[in-house]
Every structure is written in structure tokens, then in C-alpha cells.
Amino acid sequence: MDRFVFLTFDGLSKGAVLAAFALALVLIWRAARIVNFAQGAMAVAAAYAAYTVTTATGSYWLGLLAALVGGLLLGALVERAVMRFVDHRSPLAEVIVALGLVLVVQAALGMVYGNEFRAAAAPFSRTALEVGGVPLLSRYDLFVFGAVLLVLLGLALLFTRTGVGLRMRAAAFAPEVSRLLGVNVGGMLTLGWALASAVGALAAMLVLPTELGLHPHAMDLVFVSAFTAAVVGGLDSPPGAVVGGLSVGLILSYVSGYLGSDVTPMAVLALLLVVLLVRPGGLFAATVARQA
Amino acid sequence: MNLLRSATLLRHLALTLLAGFALYLLSLELDPFRNFQLATVAAYLCATAGLTVLTGLSGQLSLGHGALMAVGAYTVALCQNTLAEHDVTGNGVLPLSLLAGVLVTMAAGFVIGLAAARLRGPYLAGVTLAVAVAVPAATVTFDELFNSEQGLGVYVEPPPLSLGPYFPNERWQAWIALLGALLTMLLLANLVRGRFGRTLRAVRDDEVAARLSGIDVARAQVQAFVVSAAGAGLGGGLLAVLAQSVSPGAFSLTLSLFLLMAVVIGGLGSLSGAVWGALLLVALPDLAHQVSSGLVASSPAAAQRLEGNLPLLVFGLTLIVVMIAMPGGVQGLLHRVTGWARRRLPSR
Numbered sequence A: 001m002d003r004f005v006f007l008t009f010d011g012l013s014k015g016a017v018l019a020a021f022a023l024a025l026v027l028i029w030r031a032a033r034i035v036n037f038a039q040g041a042m043a044v045a046a047a048y049a050a051y052t053v054t055t056a057t058g059s060y061w062l063g064l065l066a067a068l069v070g071g072l073l074l075g076a077l078v079e080r081a082v083m084r085f086v087d088h089r090s091p092l093a094e095v096i097v098a099l100g101l102v103l104v105v106q107a108a109l110g111m112v113y114g115n116e117f118r119a120a121a122a123p124f125s126r127t128a129l130e131v132g133g134v135p136l137l138s139r140y141d142l143f144v145f146g147a148v149l150l151v152l153l154g155l156a157l158l159f160t161r162t163g164v165g166l167r168m169r170a171a172a173f174a175p176e177v178s179r180l181l182g183v184n185v186g187g188m189l190t191l192g193w194a195l196a197s198a199v200g201a202l203a204a205m206l207v208l209p210t211e212l213g214l215h216p217h218a219m220d221l222v223f224v225s226a227f228t229a230a231v232v233g234g235l236d237s238p239p240g241a242v243v244g245g246l247s248v249g250l251i252l253s254y255v256s257g258y259l260g261s262d263v264t265p266m267a268v269l270a271l272l273l274v275v276l277l278v279r280p281g282g283l284f285a286a287t288v289a290r291q292a
Numbered sequence B: 001m002n003l004l005r006s007a008t009l010l011r012h013l014a015l016t017l018l019a020g021f022a023l024y025l026l027s028l029e030l031d032p033f034r035n036f037q038l039a040t041v042a043a044y045l046c047a048t049a050g051l052t053v054l055t056g057l058s059g060q061l062s063l064g065h066g067a068l069m070a071v072g073a074y075t076v077a078l079c080q081n082t083l084a085e086h087d088v089t090g091n092g093v094l095p096l097s098l099l100a101g102v103l104v105t106m107a108a109g110f111v112i113g114l115a116a117a118r119l120r121g122p123y124l125a126g127v128t129l130a131v132a133v134a135v136p137a138a139t140v141t142f143d144e145l146f147n148s149e150q151g152l153g154v155y156v157e158p159p160p161l162s163l164g165p166y167f168p169n170e171r172w173q174a175w176i177a178l179l180g181a182l183l184t185m186l187l188l189a190n191l192v193r194g195r196f197g198r199t200l201r202a203v204r205d206d207e208v209a210a211r212l213s214g215i216d217v218a219r220a221q222v223q224a225f226v227v228s229a230a231g232a233g234l235g236g237g238l239l240a241v242l243a244q245s246v247s248p249g250a251f252s253l254t255l256s257l258f259l260l261m262a263v264v265i266g267g268l269g270s271l272s273g274a275v276w277g278a279l280l281l282v283a284l285p286d287l288a289h290q291v292s293s294g295l296v297a298s299s300p301a302a303a304q305r306l307e308g309n310l311p312l313l314v315f316g317l318t319l320i321v322v323m324i325a326m327p328g329g330v331q332g333l334l335h336r337v338t339g340w341a342r343r344r345l346p347s348r
Helices: A002-032 A039-057 A060-081 A091-113 A139-161 A163-173 A175-180 A185-210 A220-233 A238-258 A261-278 B002-006 B008-029 B032-057 B065-085 B093-116 B121-141 B169-193 B195-205 B207-212 B217-243 B253-266 B271-294 B300-325 B329-344
Strands: A128-131 A134-138
Touching (some): A002 A139, A002 A185, A039 A091, A060 A185, A091 B121, A091 B253, A091 B300, A163 A175, A163 A185, A220 A238, A220 B121, A261 B121, B032 B065, B032 B169, B032 B195, B032 B217, B065 B093, B065 B121, B065 B217, B065 B253, B271 B329
């Protein structure tokens, strides 16, 4: 029973990070109808920026700031310099270009930092606090929950309560009409990519200390899990991404806790297949008419 | 001449025999290292040709072909080793193992294809990406059979004694791989030129129109996946025979991305493009090695990092540039250049 409780909380903590990462995917999907397969590599690049700043200054928080700013800039750069020029009529082109980006980013990181694992620092202790003799959550888990919750609230406020959020939604749903009404559609797209990339960077910063550490390929499996989470939620729905992230996190935690961690990739594949074959639109699919 | 023009099978057969003869002469001239590279190109060609049929003709993106190659490679390894343990040897053993590899990979391709036929665009890419990540991990889970990260050695018989005592092993490997590649190209060229190819193109260009003209879309897509998997299985099996070992590290996600890159740069949907792609897969790392050994690096570690990652960087950049600037790839470029030349040059 203790083990079950521990795995549940561990899964929720993993799930919160997956939710944030899935949210980043959903943001770009809503803005541009692209699944950003380079998200994982871009997030790792931001995490390496944080690593450089943290080793130079000794402060985790400056590093986190560097990751977020780096994420914003990288996202904007990728949209402005690459994605804008891709032929959007063919669904293959966007995916293939994103995969090219994966190769470029991972190679650049490998050249600068080398292909070995580096320890990723955690700002708080990762030993679980005990409640009534049962180890439940560590301070770090609480930090993860807090950070993800903050991002969720921030994005919800941005999209529902501010003018910029309204313009971003308008630009995504009716680009031509928005342009006629004076919305800078291209700028909104860039902003969407920048935001998504920063959220992805935050997710990478949160997940890396709980895994093996920094490595150019560190986010490969996280990306696949987050993609699964986004698909469970329906790719189009931010609340869906959160629910999807938490449930995928729980399932993976039980699988790796009871069956062994090396079964996790296969569990992700099985889960993704089941969801796509049984309910391809995801659990929270609202807009059936808009299909890519 | 007219007969060759009208009969596709005959023309392809003649071309294959011609190419086979030219390559035979080439393999006699090359030194062992170049012969080994030639063999590697041939092994990759099986996989890229299969992938270009799938992605270029039926429009289904697969990021899992590296994993399918792993299926073929491990099957061949297990077959070869089991047969060798039971003292079954001879010239027929290797083709039998390769056939088993192809069949098992086709079965795997059938299963993935069943799922793939219901998925489109980024969803399909996501599932095949999960396959590419999950299959290498499976070798760790079932480590009694696959021996985890270390992988398996593959028992391969030396070249037959009738070829002489000093016959280079690399030339023998090149012959085996080239035979497999030529066979693959011949079969695929005929398939692509025939009803099957037309069906796939119809499905790719407009699913509704294809369905209206009586094509079973899902069936065609599953068939495309099975055919494509056969190529990947043979390619993987040949790679296992060439390296005489298999390990999950050799069939990582990066290999899948490389294969995709090769067919895109070569020219999606064209079998000659697959040849360019396979050549590139072997030539670029070699080139990167020469470039980085020419550069003066600050330390040996930095030089090693540069050499390992330079091909990846070049591949990635080329992939992006090709996709944005010349979607037809090398083959599309050649097509344009010859078309331009034909218009410019006075006709006889």
C-alpha cells in the first residue's frame, strides 16, 4: 500500500511536468496546426543554456531565468527563420523540417557540450517528506506542482483576459479575417511559438533533475510521452493536455514501479496506440470540423 | 529496342543485370575498405528504397524504419546463431536467415501498418516515433534473448573456398549485399511501375477520389507498409551480416531520422532518389571524418565531439534546406537540369 501511495504521488509529479510539455505542443498545434517534433530538442537546448549560466554564477534561479528567456528566443527564431518558409500544403513537410531541426540542435549541443550525461541541479531536496511514516512528496515535487500551476494560470489568464491573448486566438482561428481587422497575424504566430518553447523549456528544467541528467537526447522519451499525453487530451484542448499529462504520468509511474523502468517506452507505445485506435480525437476533442 | 521500351519487366531485368555486371567489375577493383562501404550502401539502399515507396508513393511518414531494420537484424542474428549451434552450415543458410528476417519484419510492418492505415499526418509520425523509441528498449527488457545493450554477435560463414584462399572477405560481403539490393530494386521497380504503384499514388494524392474509383484505401496503405517493411528488414539483416554483430545502439532513433533524411534529400518517391540517399548515408560521415581531421581542434576530446556530430549537423541542415528550397531532392534537381538541357540543346 505504501508503495502504491508513493507511486501515485510520484506519478502525479511526473504527470505535472508531462502536462506542461504537452501544453507546449498544444499551444503550437492551436496556433499553427503543426506538431512541433523539435520541441524536445529545443527544450534541451534551453536547459543547456541554464546549465552554462548556473555553473558560471552558481545560482539555480539565474539558470532557470536563462532557460526561460532562451526558450522564448529559440521559439521565436525557429518560427521566423525556418517554419515560416515551409510549404504548409503538405503535412509531411512540417514534420520533416522539424526532424531536421532535431538533428541540427542535437548535433550543435553535442559539439559544444559533448555527448555525456551532466548532472542537472535541483533547487530543493528530492528526499520525500514523510506523513505518518509514509513517504509522500519531496520539496522538489511541491516546487514542480507550484511551477506548473503558475504556468497554467498564467496561460489561462493570457488567453482569456488580455487583448494579446484574444488576438492570438483570433489569428489562429481565422487568419484572413484577423488580418483585415488589423491583427498582426505573423507576429502572433511568432509569439505563440516563443511562448510554447518557453513552456517546453520550463518542463525540461523540471524533469531533467528527476531523470538521468542533461544529455542532447535527454528529452526523446519525454517528448514521446508528452505527445501521448497531448493526444489523450485531444491535441486541441489545453485542459485536455493537463488531464492527459497527469494520467499518462500516473500510468507510467505504475508501470515503471511494478514492472521495471525499461518497460516504460513500450508502455508509452501501447498507450498511444490504444488511445489513437479507440478514440482518435482524444478524450477532450471539441472541434471536429477543424482537422489538419 | 522497341521491345525493351514496351516491356517494363524486361527493361528492368536488363538494367539490373547491367548494373550487377558493372558493380561486379567495380568490386574487383576496389580495396577492402571501399568494398565494405559499397556493401553498406547496398544494405542501406534496401531500407531507403522501401521507405521511399512508403513515404513518397503512399504518403505515409514513418519514423520507425530504423526499428524495423532492428527487427530484421535481430531475426537474422538469432537464426544464424541458432543454426550454427545445431551445426547446420552451408551456402543455403544465409539466404534462409535473411528470408526469415524479411518475413518477420513484414509481419511487424503489417501490425504497424494496420494501425497506420487509420492515422494521418502528425499522429502517424508520433506513433512511428514511439515505435522507434520502444524497439531498442525492448532489447533490454527481454535481455535473455537479445542480451541487452551489448547485443549479439552474428555467426557468418567465411567466403567459400572455391573462390581461392586469399579471397577478401569484404568483397564477399559486398557481393551478398549487392545481390540483396539489386533484387530489392528490381522487385520494387516493377511494383511501383505497375498497378500497385498507381494505386498508392492515387491514395496519396486524393483519398476520396481513390475510394470513388474503387480502391480500398486502408488495404493499399497496409500493403505499402508491408512492402516497405520487407525492404527495411532485408537492409537490417544485411547490416547485421556486414557488422557480424547487432546492438540496440546501432538502430536508434537517429538511424530512423537518417533514413528519412536520405529519401527526402534523394527525392521522395523515386527509387533512383533512394540510391542517392543511400550513397549519402555512407559518404557524408566519411566526408565529415576527413573534414574534422583536417581541422585543427583545441583538444582530442573536442575533435572527437566535432567528428561525431558534424555529419548530424550537415544532415539536419541539408534536410531543412532541401525541404524548403527544393522539395524534389537530388532526383528532382537532375530532372530539372536534364529538362533544361533538352530544351536548350538543338534537337537532332
